Amino acid sequence: MSSIAERLAAAGTGNAIELRGVSRLFGALRALTDITLSVRPGERRAVLGSNGAGKTTLLNCVTGDFPPTSGTVRFFGEDVTVLPPHERIRRGLRRTYQISLLFQRLTVRDNVYLACRGVSRSRFSLVRTRASDPIMQSVAELVALVHLEDVADRLVGELAHGQQRQLEIALALAGAPRFILFDEPAAGLSPNERRDLVAILTALPAHIGYIIIEHDMDVALRVVESVTMMHNGRIFKEGAPAEIEADPEVQELYLGGGHG
Amino acid sequence: MTTIFDNEPRTEAATRGDAFGRWIGSHPVWALVIAVAVIFALWLVLAPWPAGLEQVFGKKLIFINALFNGITLGGLYFLVATGFTLIFGLMRNVNLAHGSLYLFGGYMGYEATQWTGSWLFSYVIAFLSCAVVGIAMQFFIFRRMEGQDLRQTLVTLGLSIVFSDLMVWVWGGNAIQIDTPDYLDGPVVTPIVVAVRSSGETVFLYYPAVRLVIFAAAVVIGVGMWLALNRTRVGVMIRAGVDDRDMLSVLGYRVQLLFVAVFAFGAGLAGMAGIVGGTFQSLSLGEDSHFLLASLVVVIVGGMGSIPGAAIGALIIGLSEQIGTVYFQNYSTVLSFLIMVIVLALRPQGLLGRR
Amino acid sequence: MALAETTRQAPLGVGEAQRGGEFGRWVSRHAAILLLGVFMVIFPAIANDFFLRQIAGWTMILGMIALSLMFLGGYGGMVSLAQMTVAGVAGYMIAVLGVSSLPKVSFFWPWWVAAPLAIAIAVAFGTLAGALSARTEGIYTIMITLALATSFFYLTLQNWPIFNGFNGFTTIPAPHFFGVHWGDPVPLYYMILFFAALSYAAVLYVSRSPFGLALQGVRDNPRRMEAIGYNVTAHRIAAYAFAAFIAAIGGILLVWQNNQISPFSVDVGVVINLLIIAVVGGLGHPIGPFIGAFIYVILRTFALDALVAVGLDGRRFQTLIGLGFLIIVLFSPDGVVGLWRRWASRVGASDGRSGR
Known part of the structure; x- marks a missing residue:
C-alpha cells in the first residue's frame, strides 16, 4: 500500500x-x-x-x-x-473525556498528582513524595489554573459537575x-x-x-x-x-x- | 421489537455457516493441522495399536478407557458448568454456591431413589428442588443487589459455606453412591477394537452402559439448549442480554422473570448433574468444591457466558483430568491448570468468549 | 466495587511541611493504634502460652495474609483468592527446602537459605497469579484466583514426590539464632508481632506513595490511568508481587508456629475463610484484616463451647461463620472498619452540634 x-x-x-x-x-x-x-x-x-x-x-x-x-x-x-x-x-499526547473519567475516591490534589506522576519517572516508587519535590509545585499550579484550590483536598466524587469538568482539563495539561x-x-x-x-x-x-x-x-x-x-x-x-x-x-x- | 427477535436467529445462523467456510479459507494451514490431528485421533481410537506404540504408551485398552472416561466426565462437567456460565453471562453473577447446588441435587436424588426406587424420577426431584433453591436465591437476595457483582459473589460464597455445613449435618460426611438402575447396569460392547489376540481374535471394548447413556443425554441437553437459545423468543432474549447488557433494559419488568427463570434452570441442571455424579462417582463432603472448581476452569477455558464454549471447555478438562490421572499421576491437576494458564495467556476471554 | 471504603487520609505532604507542632497532633490522631502497639508489646507479661499462640499468634499471622488480600482488594480493586495459596507455597517451600521429619523429601538447607528462597518462589507464584488475572477485570479475578487456589490444593493432595501428598510435612522447627530458640512461645510471639507490625506499617506507608496512589487510580478508573501515562497491567502485576511478599512471610510464620503444613492448610475452606476475614474486617483500611482475623480466631476457639453452652450443636461452627459473613456482606459491605467509621462520624457530628 x-x-x-x-x-x-x-x-x-x-x-x-x-x-x-x-x-x-x-x-x-x-x-x-x-x-x-x-x-x-x-x-x-x-x-x-x-x-x-x-x-x-x-x-x-x-x-x-x-x-x-x-x-x-x-x-x-x-x-x-x-x-x-x-x-x-x-x-x-494528552486528552480529556466527554464524560469525566476521574478517580472518584481520591482527592482533587491526588488526581492531579497522578497525572503529573504518570508522565514523569518513578511511577512505581514506594517512597512517598516530599512536599518540597518539584512535582508538588506543578500540582499546585495546575490546581490553581482550573480554580480548584478551595476543594483541593476534597474527594472528587463529592465535587459538582462543573468542577469535575475543570479537573478533567487539569489532568490533560499535566507534564509537558x-x-x-x-x-x-x-x-x-x-x-x-x-x-x-x-x-x-x-x-x-x-x-x-x-x-x-x-x-x-x-x-x-x-x-x-x-x-x-x-x-x-x-x-x-x-x-x-x-x-x-x-x-x-x-x-x-x-x-x-x-x-x- | 417482534420483528427483530423473529428475524435475528435465522440470519445469524446463516452467517455462521458461511463463517466456517470463510475461516477455512483464511486459515488454510490451521485447517490442515486440525484435519490431520482429527484423522490421527480417529486412527488412535479405531485401529489396533502397533506394538511399538503399545511399548511407549502402554495398552490401548488403558488409553481408550481414559479417553472414554474423559469424554463422559466432560459430559458431566458440561451439565454442571452450563448453568454456571448461563447465569454468569446473563446476570454477571458468579454463583460460587453452584457446587453446593450440584451436591444438594445429588443428595435429593439419592433420597428420591431410596423412596420411590425410580432413578429417572429422581432427576425430576433433583431438578425441582434445586430450581426452587435457585429461585429463592434470585428472588430474595440477588434481585436486591443488581449490578453489584462483587457483593453478589460474596453472598454466594457465604451461602455455599452455610449450605455445605448444613448438608454435612443432614447427610453426614461419608460418601454416598446412587445405585445404577438394573436396565443400565453392566457394560455394553462397543465397536472399538482394543487389541488383536495372537489367535487373530479381535477384542472389543466393553464400557459401562450408564456412562454412555448419560453422555448421550448431556449431548441432547446441550443441543436442546443451543436450539432453545437460538430458535425461541425467550432464548433470543437471553442471548441478546448476554451479548448486550443494555438490551435488558428494553424488557422492563420482564427482565426479573427472565433472571428467575435462568437461575432456576441453571440451578436445576446442576441438581440433575448431582445425580449423574452420584451414579458415576459418589457424593460426599468436598465434592461441592470439586465441581465448583471444575465449573470455574471449564468456563474460564471455554469462555464466560458461551454454551458451546462450556461444551468445549468441559470436554478438554474432562479429558485432561482422565488422561492426566492415567499418565501423570502426581501432576494430573497441573495439566488442567496448564491448559487454563495457556488459554488465559493467549485469549483472556476464553476460547469462545467475547470481550 | 462498593466494598472498599474510601481511604481518607491527610493530603500529600502535610506533616512533612510543619513537622514540629504536628507531632502532638499526630500522636493524638493515632492514639488507638499506638495504645494497641503498647498493649501488644507487654501482652506476653500478662498472657499465658495459650493466648500467645492460639489467639495472638494466629490473629497476627492470618491478619498478615489477609492484609495482602486487603492491599489488592482495597487499594487495587482486585479481590484475589490466591493469597492464602501464596502463603501456602512459601510454607511448603520452607518445609521442602529446610528441615522436616521427611529426610527423603526435604533438602535440610539452613533457614537463612531456605526462608529467602521460599519467599522468592512464593512471590514468583503470586506474581504469576497476578499476570494471569491482571488482563481481565473485576469479577474474573475472583474466578481465576479461586481456580488457581483450588488447583494448588489438589496438586498438594495428589503429588507425593514434592508435596508428600495427603500427609504433608510435620516437625518443621522454627530457627535458632542469636542464642534464641525462635520456636519458643515468647520469642515466636515477638517475631510474629515484628513482622505483622512491619507489614501493617509498610502497607499504610505505601498507600500514599506514588505506587500506592497509582494503584488506587487503577482501582477507580483503569482506562483513565492508561490515558495519563500508566501501564495498568504492569501496575497490577507489581501490586500482586508486593502483596505476595507479605503473604509469603505470613506463610513461613504460619509453618513455624504450627510446625506442620498439609493440603488442608491451603484447601478451599481456608482460602475462603481468608476472604471472609478480610471482608468482615473491612477492605478500607489495613487494620481491617487484623480485626477480621481476631474475630475469626475468637470464634474458632470459643464458638464451639459457646454453641454447646446455649444448647446447640457445636459442630455447626461453619454455619455460624457463614451466617455472620452473610450478615456483614448484606448489611455492612465495608466491614467492621466501616461500621466503626460510621459510628465515629455520627458521634463526631452530634458532638459538633452540641458544642455549637
Missing part, C-alpha cells in the same frame, strides 16, 4: 497528528471510514459534526483507547498505530504536553466557566496544538484556526472557521438545523 516515497513523505512532513486511511468498525457498524487528516504542531483545530459522526471515535483512535481497524496513526512522525495508550501519552485532544470540554459548564475555559485554551503556549470537539460554536470557533467537518464517519469539509461558517452546505446540515 504505502510506498517508500510515501512513508518518507509522511515522516518528513513533521505533522503533529497524521492519520492515513483510518477506519474503525464496531461489529458491522462503520464508525470511521478512510479518514486522512493531518494537523501541524501548534495548530488548533475543531472537529465538528452531529452526534454519531465519529468524532469521539476519531479521538479514541488517536489515543489508542480503541485501535483503528485499518490505517496508520502517526504522532510527530512516529508510527504509533499499535502502541498502547500510555506509550502515546508519554510521548506528549505537545498535543491535546479535548472532547467537549465545555459540556455542562456555566457561562462563567466557559469564559475561563476559553481563557485557558487561548493562553496555552503557542507550541501546544490541540483538536477540540465542541457543540458550543461560540467556544469552538473562537479558539481554533481551522475546522474539520465530519459526517457519518467521514470527513467532508476542511477550512478556516470563517469559511466553514459561510459554507451553505455546512449551514444546512449543522449550523442552521441546530446541533445535538
